[in-house]
Structures are given as structure tokens and as C-alpha cells.
Amino acid sequence: MGESMESQESNARGGRLGRRLRIERLSSYWLGGAGYFAIGLFVLIVMSLVYQSLPLLSEYSVVQMLTSSNWDPAQNEFGFMPAIVGTIYVTALSMLMGTPIAILAAIYLAEYAEGRLKTLVSSFIDVLAAIPSVIFGLVALIVVVPFVGNYLAPAVGSSATGLGIFTVSLVMAIVVTPFMISLSVESLEALPDELRETSLGVGATKWETIKLVLLRAAGPGIFSAILLGFGRVFGATIVPAMLIGGQTHVPSSPFATGQTLPTLIVNDFGELMSLPLTQSALIFVGLMLVVVVWLFNFAAMLVRRRLQRRWQY
Amino acid sequence: MTNAALTTENLAVTYTGNREVEAVKGVSLEFPENELTAIIGPSGCGKSTLLKSLNRLHEIQPNVEITGDVTLGGRSVYDTDEPVPELRKRIGYVPQKPTALPLSIYENVAYGLRIHGECESKAELDDRVESYLRKVNLWEEVEDRLDTPGAELSTGQIQRLCLARSLAVEPDVLLCDEVTSALDPISADQVEKTLESLKAEYTIVAVTHSMDQAKRLADEVVFLYLGELVEANDVRSFFENPQNERTREFVDGSRPVEDDDDSNSDSEPTTASVSPGR
Numbered sequence: 001m002g003e004s005m006e007s008q009e010s011n012a013r014g015g016r017l018g019r020r021l022r023i024e025r026l027s028s029y030w031l032g033g034a035g036y037f038a039i040g041l042f043v044l045i046v047m048s049l050v051y052q053s054l055p056l057l058s059e060y061s062v063v064q065m066l067t068s069s070n071w072d073p074a075q076n077e078f079g080f081m082p083a084i085v086g087t088i089y090v091t092a093l094s095m096l097m098g099t100p101i102a103i104l105a106a107i108y109l110a111e112y113a114e115g116r117l118k119t120l121v122s123s124f125i126d127v128l129a130a131i132p133s134v135i136f137g138l139v140a141l142i143v144v145v146p147f148v149g150n151y152l153a154p155a156v157g158s159s160a161t162g163l164g165i166f167t168v169s170l171v172m173a174i175v176v177t178p179f180m181i182s183l184s185v186e187s188l189e190a191l192p193d194e195l196r197e198t199s200l201g202v203g204a205t206k207w208e209t210i211k212l213v214l215l216r217a218a219g220p221g222i223f224s225a226i227l228l229g230f231g232r233v234f235g236a237t238i239v240p241a242m243l244i245g246g247q248t249h250v251p252s253s254p255f256a257t258g259q260t261l262p263t264l265i266v267n268d269f270g271e272l273m274s275l276p277l278t279q280s281a282l283i284f285v286g287l288m289l290v291v292v293v294w295l296f297n298f299a300a301m302l303v304r305r306r307l308q309r310r311w312q313y
Numbered sequence: 314m315t316n317a318a319l320t321t322e323n324l325a326v327t328y329t330g331n332r333e334v335e336a337v338k339g340v341s342l343e344f345p346e347n348e349l350t351a352i353i354g355p356s357g358c359g360k361s362t363l364l365k366s367l368n369r370l371h372e373i374q375p376n377v378e379i380t381g382d383v384t385l386g387g388r389s390v391y392d393t394d395e396p397v398p399e400l401r402k403r404i405g406y407v408p409q410k411p412t413a414l415p416l417s418i419y420e421n422v423a424y425g426l427r428i429h430g431e432c433e434s435k436a437e438l439d440d441r442v443e444s445y446l447r448k449v450n451l452w453e454e455v456e457d458r459l460d461t462p463g464a465e466l467s468t469g470q471i472q473r474l475c476l477a478r479s480l481a482v483e484p485d486v487l488l489c490d491e492v493t494s495a496l497d498p499i500s501a502d503q504v505e506k507t508l509e510s511l512k513a514e515y516t517i518v519a520v521t522h523s524m525d526q527a528k529r530l531a532d533e534v535v536f537l538y539l540g541e542l543v544e545a546n547d548v549r550s551f552f553e554n555p556q557n558e559r560t561r562e563f564v565d566g567s568r569p570v571e572d573d574d575d576s577n578s579d580s581e582p583t584t585a586s587v588s589p590g591r
Contacts, residue, residue: 116376194412197370198475202425202482203402212424216415310462311415 049287056280058125071248071259073268073278080242080285082250086165086258089251090240093169094233098177099226103215105177106184106222111210121187137242140171146245153255160255161246169254171239176229183228187221188214220307231293237262261285318516319367319404319486326359326366328374333509336362339381344486344533349512351531351548352520354563359540360520361409361524364488367518368404369397385485402429405484411471412514413463414478418455421463421474422446425482445477449507455535469500473507482513487511489519493526505530523565528552536560 056065060078068079109122148170149162195217199209215222245257246267259267265282273279326337336359344350348579352360365371367383369390383390390400402425414421422442432438442459446452455466463474472492473581479487489508493501508530511517521527527534527548534551536543536559544551544560 146392192410192412194408194410195414196373197408198367198412198414198478199424200373200398201368201370201401201406201408201488202428202479203398203400204425205398205430208428212416212428213414219415257541311464 046287046290049283049290053280053284053287053303056284058275059277062082069250071264073275073281076277078281079278080261080264080288082248083259083261083285085250086244086262086263087234089165089254089258090169090172090236090244090260091230091233092164093254094176095226095230096173097170098173098180098229098233101173102177102180102184102225102229103222105181105227106188107180107210107215110185110188111206111214122182125178125181129182133175133236134238134242136171136175137239140167140239140243144171148255156255158253161245161257163243164255164257165244165251168236168240168243168260170295171243172233172236175236175239176232179232180225180229183225184218184222187225189217190221191217197215217311219311220304223307224300224304227296231296234296235262235293236260237266241266261289318352318386319344319518320384321363321367322382324363324383325379326362326371327380328376329376329378330376332488336540337366340537340540340542341377341381342535342545344516344518346516347513348532349508349517350533350535351527351536352518352536352537353522353524353527354543356522358537360537362520363537364490365406367486367488368401368406370395370401370406381433402482403484404486404488405479407472407475407481407490407492408486410495411468411475413466413471413474416463417460418463418466418474419459422477422481423516424478429482431482437547441481445481446474448480449473449477449588450503450510451477464567467500469496469503472496472500472504475508476504476507480515484515486516486518489517489521491520494522509523522583536563538563 008028044173049243058077059231065078066080066084068077069081070077070079071082105125109118113121144167145162147162148164148167149160152166153160153162191214195213196209200206204212204224240260240263244259244263246259246263248259251258264285268282321340321342323339325335325339328334338359340363352363354360362371367381367390371379379391382392385400385403388395390404393400414424415479416424419442419583420427422445423438426432426438426441432441442522443452443456446455450471454470462470466474472495473513476487476492493504496504505526508519512530512532516552518532520556521530531548533545534548535545536551536557538559544555544557546556550556551560552564555564
């Protein structure tokens with residue numbers, strides 16, 4: 001009697017255990033599946049972009065297209081140079097304007113701001129980061145464009161409508177800086193307090209501690225934050241499309257109008273898609289964007305790992 | 314007691330966050346010169362807070378209020394025009410968790426020296442780095458890889474590196490916050506030996522969780538309970554002839570009844586007897 005009850009109990013336990021183990025196995029399958037799906041999706045996107053680019057690539061040489069500055073799809077002229085130069089201009093200018101501000105603001109928020117002020121400022125930065133970029137584009141049309149056109153461009157001796165590469169860079173810097181700030185703040189705040197105590201404990205000032213110890217230790221995190229900002233500027237579509245002015249020559253100055261790789265796609269997609277070669281060319285632009293972003297992410301991962309392994313924070 | 318290098322006068326530290334907590338309640342103490350004073354007591358009784366308030370390191374946290382005073386060599390630490398970094402140079406601090414700065418082994422030791430601009434030449438800096446690494450018995454282990462990151466050392470080596478870094482700026486007082494608690498027994502033993510050799514030259518205040526360690530290392534013992542000073546005496550009298558009932562209970566291992574136990578490693582004789590160094 002007692003024995004059978006015991007075996008019943010062990011059966012019940014076995015049943016329960018069996019069920020738990022089955023669920024455990026299943027969960028690892030489908031979580032693994034989700035991971036492979038992400039990889040598969042990326043491969044699929046790249047492959048379809050490559051496939052759709054083939055008609056263009058079979059007729060023109062890549063080198064010639066990348067170096068030619070003549071973009072006229074109606075005449076089957078596919079020179080990507082103006083868009084490439086425009087993209088480099090916008091990305092470089094935005095990052096030059098945004099990165100120092102982001103790092104300084106992050107240091108202030110993580111190390112200096114206290115109490116209610118800190119909560120207030122961080123929440124505003126989070127709100128800024130959440131505003132759709134089309135809103136920034138709209139506001140910029142009303143505020144930044146006239147400002148650049150009427151004051152800034154004349155001040156440096158160039159005449160412009162206000163639409164153009166500089167305006168886009170400025171607005172994109174404003175769009176991505178809040179992102180870079182909150183990510184950098186996170187990596188600074190994740191550092192153990194012992195680092196601060198150790199440095200202060202030998203008589204370093206707060207600024208020395210930040211400069212010599214904390215920025216170095218949080219380096220990998222801040223580096224990722226900046227790279228994420230870079231990726232967003234590089235692939236930005238709506239703000240450049242609204243503000244860059246659209247022009248098919250290689251831009252002569254930062255105040256010139258121009259185009260970027262993403263604006264090339266959005267501007268020409270509707271009307272010119274009927275021409276098969278043009279469609280193929282625009283898809284090739286997409287392929288370039290994906291490949292560059294992927295390469296940058298990969299390089300960033302390598303650098304971050306190296307830094308992390310070196311200092312172990 | 315002999316010459317007091319460091320004294321506290323009615324020192325009280327209160328955390329004024331969401332919940333007001335008086336972590337140290339009016340403690341008056343004397344830390345004699347060139348001796349090692351161990352601060353013992355159960356977890357959360359204000360040991361670390363007391364230690365950090367000695368060189369104003371608790372000030373990096375928001376919402377801390379302090380009353381009373383600390384004096385070093387007769388001069389007040391709080392009521393002073395002396396810049397805090399200068400003060401912390403004279404009262405060094407080694408945290409509980411072995412912490413390598415994100416720098417090479419060499420630069421970890423040279424850190425304070427460079428900041429204070431103490432060395433005129435590279436040769437002088439080299440000398441100083443070597444002599445402090447020797448002082449903490451680390452030189453032989455690292456002399457051929459001074460350029461590698463400090464973080465690549467073992468935790469025990471990092472803790473000795475921390476000691477070397479603190480000593481390099483030639484403080485008068487060294488504050489050690491449970492410096493062996495994160496280490497394996499062998500490393501802990503090495504760090505203890507290093508402390509032992511240092512106490513002839515420095516005034517050391519060491520928080521410890523291990524009664525055995527206090528017995529082995531300390532010249533003076535301070536027993537803190539819930540922020541209050543219970544008893545302070547030289548090590549022999551403290552353990553052999555405790556004056557206070559609560560000290561007697563603590564020393565005998567029958568822990569005070571009110572103690573909310575949030576750490577098992579806390580100075581029970583059972584753990585102490587198998588703890589580092591024996």
C-alpha cells in the first residue's frame with residue numbers, strides 16, 4: 001500500500017519533470033529558431049538586393065558608376081559620385097557636431113547632475129530621442145532653413161536658399177545626439193563605484209577621474225553609442241529628403257544643395273521605377289547602404305571587443 | 314594609546330535619501346600612529362561608512378550629511394581650506410573589490426604620482442613604481458609585463474596593485490575596506506602579509522569581517538554595532554578581557570540577538586576559523 005503510493009508519487013513527479021524538460025527543450029528550439037531567422041532574414045535581404053542589382057551590374061562597371069558624377073536615369077547615366085559625396089558630407093558634419101556635445105552632455109548627466117535636475121534633463125532627452133524625425137524636418141523647414149539661408153551662409157560668404165547639406169547635417173545632429181547621450185550615460189553609470197573611489201582615493205580630482213579613468217573604462221560603450229548614431233545619420237532618409245534640396249552635381253560646399261544615397265532612392269523611386277535599369281540602379285544603392293552599415297557594425301564589434309578585453313569593463 | 318595620527322570627534326553620518334538612516338552615531342575614536350586599527354562588527358553596522366568618512370570619500374554619494382569632525386595630525390579634515398584631493402592624498406583608500414584602473418600595471422601605480430606631478434623624470438618614476446611594487450611583494454610577479462593591462466592580473470595581485478597605487482602617493486594614513494574579503498585564501502594571506510609589513514610605516518585603519526584576521530593583524534580593535542561605538546581597545550585586552558557585554562557576546566560568537574543577519578561571512582567563529590590564512 002505504502003509502496004504503491006510512493007511509486008504513484010514518483011510517477012507524478014516523473015510526469016511533471018518530464019513535462020518541464022520537454023518545455024525546456026522546446027523553448028531552446030524556438031529561441032534558437034528566432035536567432036537563425038534573424039540571420040536568415042539578413043541573408044535574404046542581401047541576396048535579393050544583389051539579385052535585383054544584377055541587370056545594372058551586367059551592363060556597367062561598378063568602378064565607373066562609383067566615380068562618375070553624372071546621374072541622369074532617363075538617359076541611362078548612373079553616376080553615384082554626387083550622392084556618395086553628399087552622404088559622406090552629411091555623416092561627417094553631423095558626427096562632428098553631435099559627438100562632442102553628446103559626450104559632454106553624457107558626462108554631465110552621469111557624473112555631475114543630481115536629484116531632480118538630473119531626472120528632468122534625462123527625461124527631456126528621452127523625449128527628444130522619441131520624436132519622429134519627420135517632426136524635426138518640419139520644424140527645421142520653418143526655423144533652421146531661413147536661419148541658414150539668411151544669416152549663416154551669407155556670413156561665411158556663400159549664397160544659399162537654406163536648403164542643403166549643412167542644414168541636413170545640423171538637423172541630423174540634433175536628431176541623433178539624444179540617442180548617443182542616453183546610451184553613453186548608461187555605459188558611464190554602469191561602471192562600478194570602486195573605480196571612482198580608487199581614483200579619488202589617491203587624490204585625483206573629479207575631472208581627472210573622468211578623463212583618465214571613467215571615459216577609458218566606458219570607452220567601448222560610448223564608442224558603440226557613437227557608432228549607432230553614425231548608422232542612423234548614414235541611413236537617414238526623411239530629413240535629408242525634406243531639406244537637402246536635391247541636386248545632381250557633386251556638392252561644391254557644405255552649404256550647397258545635394259543628395260545622399262537614401263534620398264536618391266526616395267526621390268526617384270515612384271516615377272522612374274518603370275525603367276528596369278533605373279530600378280536596378282536604385283536597388284544597387286540600397287545594397288551599398290546595407291553593405292556599408294554591416295561593415296561598420298562588424299568593425300565596431302571588433303574594436304569594442306578588443307577594448308573590452310583589454311580593460312575588462 | 315600612543316600618538317593619535319587620526320581622531321574622530323563625535324562623528325555622525327546620516328544618509329538623507331528616501332529613508333533617513335543614521336549610519337554612524339557620534340563616534341569618537343583615536344587611531345594611533347603607525348599601528349593597525351581593525352574595525353569589526355556585523356554587516357551594515359556602519360563600518361565602511363565610518364571608514365569613508367575619514368577621507369571624505371562618502372561625499373561622492375548624494376544625500377549624505379555629516380556632523381562632528383575628523384582630525385589628521387591635529388588639523389581638521391572637514392573644517393579646512395585644504396582642497397579635498399590634497400587631503401585624500403594624505404589619507405589613502407583601498408576599496409573592498411580589487412579594482413584595476415583601465416591602465417597598464419605600470420600606469421596603475423604611476424597614476425597618483427603623475428596626477429600630483431611628483432616625479433621630475435621618467436627614471437625617477439620608474440624607481441618609485443618599482444619600489445612600491447616591491448613593497449607590496451608584487452614586483453617579481455609583474456616585472457616582465459609592466460605594460461600589460463592591470464585587469465589581466467589575478468584578483469589577489471590586483472589587490473596588491475591597489476595597495477601599491479595607494480602607497481605610491483605616500484599617504485600618512487591608509488584606509489582598507491575589507492581588502493581580503495573578495496580573495497581566495499592564498500591571495501588573502503599574501504595581502505595580509507603585505508599589510509603586516511606595512512604597519513610599521515603607516516597608520517592603517519582596516520575594516521574586516523574576520524575576527525581571526527583582526528586578532529592576527531591588529532594592534533587596536535574597534536567594535537562598531539549599529540553605528541555605535543561599543544568598545545575600542547588594544548587587541549589583547551579586546552579579545553581576552555572585553556569590557557562590554559555585547560563585545561563579549563560578539564567575541565564568543567554568540568551573536569547579538571537584534572542582529573539581522575544579511576551576511577553569512579560575518580565574523581562568526583565558525584567561518585572565521587576556516588577563513589584566510591590558516
